[in-house]
Amino acid sequence: MARVVVDPLTRIEGHLRVECEVQDNKIVDAWVAGTLYRGMETILLDRSPEDAFYVSQRICGVCPISHSHASAQATEDALGITIPEGGRLVRNLLEAAQYLHSHILWFYHLTALDYVSPINALSANIADTYALAEAAGTRVNDFGAVAARLTAFAENGQLSILTGHYWDHPGYALPPELDLIATSHYLEALEMQAVANEIVAIIAGKFSHPMTSVPGGTAFVPTVEKLDDILFRFIRVKEFIDTALIPDTLAIAPFILDATTYGAGTGNFLSWGVFEKSSRVAEERYLPRGFAQGLAAETVSPDDVTEDVAHAWYSSGTGLNPAQGETVAKFTEYNMDDFPGESDKYSWGKAVRCKGLSTESGPLARMVVAYLAEKGGQDLTGGATGVRTPAALIDSTLEALGVAGKPEVLVSLLGRVAARNLEAAYVADLALVWINELIEALRGGDVKFWEAAETNNGSGVGAWEAPRGSVAHWIGVKGGKIDHYQIVAPTTWNTAPRDDNGVRGPLEEALIGAPVADPERPLEVLRIGHSFDP
Amino acid sequence: MAQEAHGAIYDLLAVRGVSRRDFLKYCSYVAAMLGLSEAAAPQIAAAVEKGAKLKPALWINGGSCTGCTESMAQVDSPDVATVVLEILSINAFETIMAAAGHDAEKNIADTVAAGGYLLIYEGSVMTGEDGNTLLVNGHKGTDILEEVAAGADAILAVGACAVDGGWVYAHPNPAKAIGVQSFLDTVNIKTPVVNLPCCPTSPEWIVAMVVQWLLVAEDDPATFLAKTKLRTRTYRDTVTGRDVTLNYPEYVIGSTIHDNCPRRGHFENGHFVTEFGSEEEAKGYCLYKVGCKGPQTFTQCPITRWNRSVSWCVQSGAPCIGCGGLNWVDNNTPFFKRLSSMQMGDTLGNVQPGSVAAVVGGVAAAALVAHGLGMKAAGRIGPDGPPVETAKAYDRKRMAKKGGDK
Numbered sequence: 001m002a003r004v005v006v007d008p009l010t011r012i013e014g015h016l017r018v019e020c021e022v023q024d025n026k027i028v029d030a031w032v033a034g035t036l037y038r039g040m041e042t043i044l045l046d047r048s049p050e051d052a053f054y055v056s057q058r059i060c061g062v063c064p065i066s067h068s069h070a071s072a073q074a075t076e077d078a079l080g081i082t083i084p085e086g087g088r089l090v091r092n093l094l095e096a097a098q099y100l101h102s103h104i105l106w107f108y109h110l111t112a113l114d115y116v117s118p119i120n121a122l123s124a125n126i127a128d129t130y131a132l133a134e135a136a137g138t139r140v141n142d143f144g145a146v147a148a149r150l151t152a153f154a155e156n157g158q159l160s161i162l163t164g165h166y167w168d169h170p171g172y173a174l175p176p177e178l179d180l181i182a183t184s185h186y187l188e189a190l191e192m193q194a195v196a197n198e199i200v201a202i203i204a205g206k207f208s209h210p211m212t213s214v215p216g217g218t219a220f221v222p223t224v225e226k227l228d229d230i231l232f233r234f235i236r237v238k239e240f241i242d243t244a245l246i247p248d249t250l251a252i253a254p255f256i257l258d259a260t261t262y263g264a265g266t267g268n269f270l271s272w273g274v275f276e277k278s279s280r281v282a283e284e285r286y287l288p289r290g291f292a293q294g295l296a297a298e299t300v301s302p303d304d305v306t307e308d309v310a311h312a313w314y315s316s317g318t319g320l321n322p323a324q325g326e327t328v329a330k331f332t333e334y335n336m337d338d339f340p341g342e343s344d345k346y347s348w349g350k351a352v353r354c355k356g357l358s359t360e361s362g363p364l365a366r367m368v369v370a371y372l373a374e375k376g377g378q379d380l381t382g383g384a385t386g387v388r389t390p391a392a393l394i395d396s397t398l399e400a401l402g403v404a405g406k407p408e409v410l411v412s413l414l415g416r417v418a419a420r421n422l423e424a425a426y427v428a429d430l431a432l433v434w435i436n437e438l439i440e441a442l443r444g445g446d447v448k449f450w451e452a453a454e455t456n457n458g459s460g461v462g463a464w465e466a467p468r469g470s471v472a473h474w475i476g477v478k479g480g481k482i483d484h485y486q487i488v489a490p491t492t493w494n495t496a497p498r499d500d501n502g503v504r505g506p507l508e509e510a511l512i513g514a515p516v517a518d519p520e521r522p523l524e525v526l527r528i529g530h531s532f533d534p
Numbered sequence: 535m536a537q538e539a540h541g542a543i544y545d546l547l548a549v550r551g552v553s554r555r556d557f558l559k560y561c562s563y564v565a566a567m568l569g570l571s572e573a574a575a576p577q578i579a580a581a582v583e584k585g586a587k588l589k590p591a592l593w594i595n596g597g598s599c600t601g602c603t604e605s606m607a608q609v610d611s612p613d614v615a616t617v618v619l620e621i622l623s624i625n626a627f628e629t630i631m632a633a634a635g636h637d638a639e640k641n642i643a644d645t646v647a648a649g650g651y652l653l654i655y656e657g658s659v660m661t662g663e664d665g666n667t668l669l670v671n672g673h674k675g676t677d678i679l680e681e682v683a684a685g686a687d688a689i690l691a692v693g694a695c696a697v698d699g700g701w702v703y704a705h706p707n708p709a710k711a712i713g714v715q716s717f718l719d720t721v722n723i724k725t726p727v728v729n730l731p732c733c734p735t736s737p738e739w740i741v742a743m744v745v746q747w748l749l750v751a752e753d754d755p756a757t758f759l760a761k762t763k764l765r766t767r768t769y770r771d772t773v774t775g776r777d778v779t780l781n782y783p784e785y786v787i788g789s790t791i792h793d794n795c796p797r798r799g800h801f802e803n804g805h806f807v808t809e810f811g812s813e814e815e816a817k818g819y820c821l822y823k824v825g826c827k828g829p830q831t832f833t834q835c836p837i838t839r840w841n842r843s844v845s846w847c848v849q850s851g852a853p854c855i856g857c858g859g860l861n862w863v864d865n866n867t868p869f870f871k872r873l874s875s876m877q878m879g880d881t882l883g884n885v886q887p888g889s890v891a892a893v894v895g896g897v898a899a900a901a902l903v904a905h906g907l908g909m910k911a912a913g914r915i916g917p918d919g920p921p922v923e924t925a926k927a928y929d930r931k932r933m934a935k936k937g938g939d940k
Contacts, residue, residue: 006635007671010628013600015670035669036660038597039708043701048868054855055863058701061601061734087811105607113632158588158623164641165632190615194608194842201841204850207608208601208734211852214870219810219851229844313663329708331663336672348667450811526634 066466077460087217263413274465598657827856
């Protein structure tokens with residue numbers, strides 16, 4: 001038995017500890033700890049609802065738009081506001097830009113280095129690299145120039161952000177030519193994530209921390225010129241997704257096919273639904289609200305959520321729905337030397353549960369819920385043309401990987417990686433639909449963007465989806481001031497510790513049974529951890 | 535094999551189609567931000583292209599949301615790859631570094647042992663629950679900061695959270711978050727700190743300060759503060775109970791948002807947005823009446839703007855929420871309400887609007903009074919504020935006549 005600890009787990013948002021018990025090169029138990037507490041919910045009390053819109057998004061600098069949308073929706077639910085159509089479309093576009101930014105950044109800059117070695121790329125044959133890129137149908141860059149840049153960098157002997165990593169781990173199994181292609185796209189993706197964020201800036205002032213999706217709609221009033229600026233950028237980013245992100249995923253997949261055999265997690269999937277339709281029904285969103293167990297669809301509501309604190313450093317009540325939730329921090333001890341003891345608390349994250357179950361959220365959950373909805377006869381896109389739907393994307397990918405008709409393969413490490421990138425393709429297609437809808441609406445002349453509240457009192461919930469998972473904000477407003485606020489953030493779902501019954505969280509569960517070729521260099525732990533984009 | 539000391543960066547820039555001319559143009563831009571003349575551009579180019587050995591740096595995340603890292607990834611020029619691969623050797627950078635776990639910790643320890651590095655710190659310093667509100671492999675965040683700060687040549691505290699605790703410091707500050715300078719004062723660490731405000735901070739401000747450090751570090755890192763054009767602010771930290779004096783670059787906080795706002799003309803003409811999503815917003819009217827904190831927020835956001843200069847908060851239709859100020863959440867909420875007494879000054883620390891003994895002066899004040907906005911008083915306050923504008927009789931008359939507060 002060996003204890004493998006990864007702390008800090010880098011290339012994520014925030015601070016996370018992963019601890020595993022390894023026996024015969026297999027993980028037999030795991031604990032995941034969030035190691036930062038800031039107290040957002042307490043800080044929001046007694047402020048105005050619109051203040052929560054601006055402050056609560058600052059819980060996460062990588063998915064602030066989704067938090068801001070959940071917060072605004074909670075206020076709108078509490079105060080009885082239905083945002084106008086213009087506001088709906090602008091928010092969809094803003095959210096889409098963040099999704100594309102986030103998924104591109106995640107694949108190339110956060111997880112790619114678990115599979116791709118820029119050091120191995122140094123030995124690539126340039127001519128073969130072009131041939132491989134062509135064969136894989138992926139984007140051609142000036143590979144010779146990139147190789148020269150890498151060589152100069154490596155020969156200088158200072159590896160900067162690449163310092164101290166186990167590049168000689170046998171898990172780095174790609175041919176050097178593919179390493180060079182992916183490294184080249186790593187650099188190009190830095191530009192592309194920035195282009196996606198320029199869309200955010202045009203609509204919302206800046207990224208991180210957008211400014212305009214205020215309760216009631218949006219403060220951004222588009223002009224045809226601004227929409228042109230946005231459209232042009234969406235087209236550029238979509239092209240990169242189609243010509244790099246998707247083909248790169250398919251090119252790398254054959255080298256890591258064993259990643260379909262572990263990393264499954266709990267198999268319980270939640271999606272609050274994201275990207276609103278005119279109907280404003282969460283179950284009809286472009287990525288619909290739903291729950292799945294064993295690849296069977298169920299309905300779900302924010303009332304199904306509870307948070308346990310038996311293993312988290314809080315003295316407040318346990319098993320509460322966030323509408324009645326409390327957050328009172330109380331650090332006891334972190335018994336690291338003799339871990340875990342009987343009732344050891346080990347995380348600043350609460351154990352959130354849906355229907356009492358340890359539940360995964362994120363792109364895999366959303367794509368599974370959407371896939372099941374489509375297979376059940378639901379039209380996700382409202383007949384929009386030129387959109388590759390989740391079912392079409394998943395089925396064609398399963399076929400390309402030689403497992404046609406077997407969606408259960410998705411419930412794995414590789415499936416979680418692929419689902420995120422396929423979702424990017426769907427969202428990029430949708431963005432072009434919405435922007436055309438908005439241009440048409442502006443031409444029609446009667447489009448509104450913001451609606452004032454009629455009341456100062458109420459309670460509500462905004463349940464939405466961030467790129468990395470399900471996000472919901474619960475608010476109570478009395479006399480225009482917040483008297484209750486609770487947040488269940490995306491990563492709270494996935495990196496939850498054990499609940500009051502000792503049931504593992506989704507990432508903890510996903511680690512069980514995974515191979516660890518070298519406990520000193522737990523590359524597989526990084527891969528599984530990053531697959532949740534925590 | 536060491537690469538040639540000269541010209542290496544040009545080869546690298548050429549790979550991405552950046553000409554020497556573009557590069558020097560960029561250096562002129564940095565020179566302007568640093569308050570140097572354009573003649574300093576070659577000197578800046580030399581500092582950036584040093585070539586043979588990259589200066590080491592550590593980017594450490596405290597109680598952060600990673601928003602300032604995200605902001606850094608949106609830097610305009612040089613792009614972020616150039617910064618992290620070819621200008622600095624950032625041996626630890628939690629969000630993008632390859633290494634994890636004990637390898638990541640070793641990178642930090644090795645860099646600290648070798649010394650001569652720049653520390654970039656993002657996020658609040660978490661002192662709550664006896665420092666256990668931030669733990670990295672069992673080490674308190676405060677202990678880690680102490681270790682990396684003591685050995686650093688200089689520190690950049692990036693973003694509102696690192697400056698004074700940011701939103702996490704806001705009442706009731708349940709995790710007892712504080713800023714970097716405040717924390718270092720309590721443990722008597724004298725490493726120079728330069729603060730970069732806003733939530734998140736601007737990547738262009740970071741790069742300008744990195745270049746400044748490279749320029750200075752070549753000769754004598756100890757002269758970093760002395761050779762940088764600074765402005766200070768002092769506040770009373772409610773957690774430590776101590777007065778804290780912060781250094782900021784002059785170029786960042788030397789003027790208000792209002793001073794440089796493209797919507798300023800509408801302010802002076804009495805053209806206001808009174809409702810979001812309105813016709814007035816489509817016309818780009820002034821956002822003061824929906825709560826814009828531009829008149830009391832000292833940053834140069836309207837000049838550099840955000841996300842490679844495509845826009846910024848006010849340009850997108852949102853009022854400034856004052857995230858460049860001290861204790862910015864408490865001092866600026868409710869964000870959509872006009873302050874009953876404008877806090878036009880940058881030296882007030884935690885003083886709440888309404889308890890400010892303000893000095894009336896300036897076109898702004900005249901305009902506000904003329905518009906009947908219920909201002910008790912307004913003006914620029916404090917010895918470190920920018921020069922007070924002289925209200926011209928002509929302006930006053932024009933304001934009074936035009937009115938505009940409907």
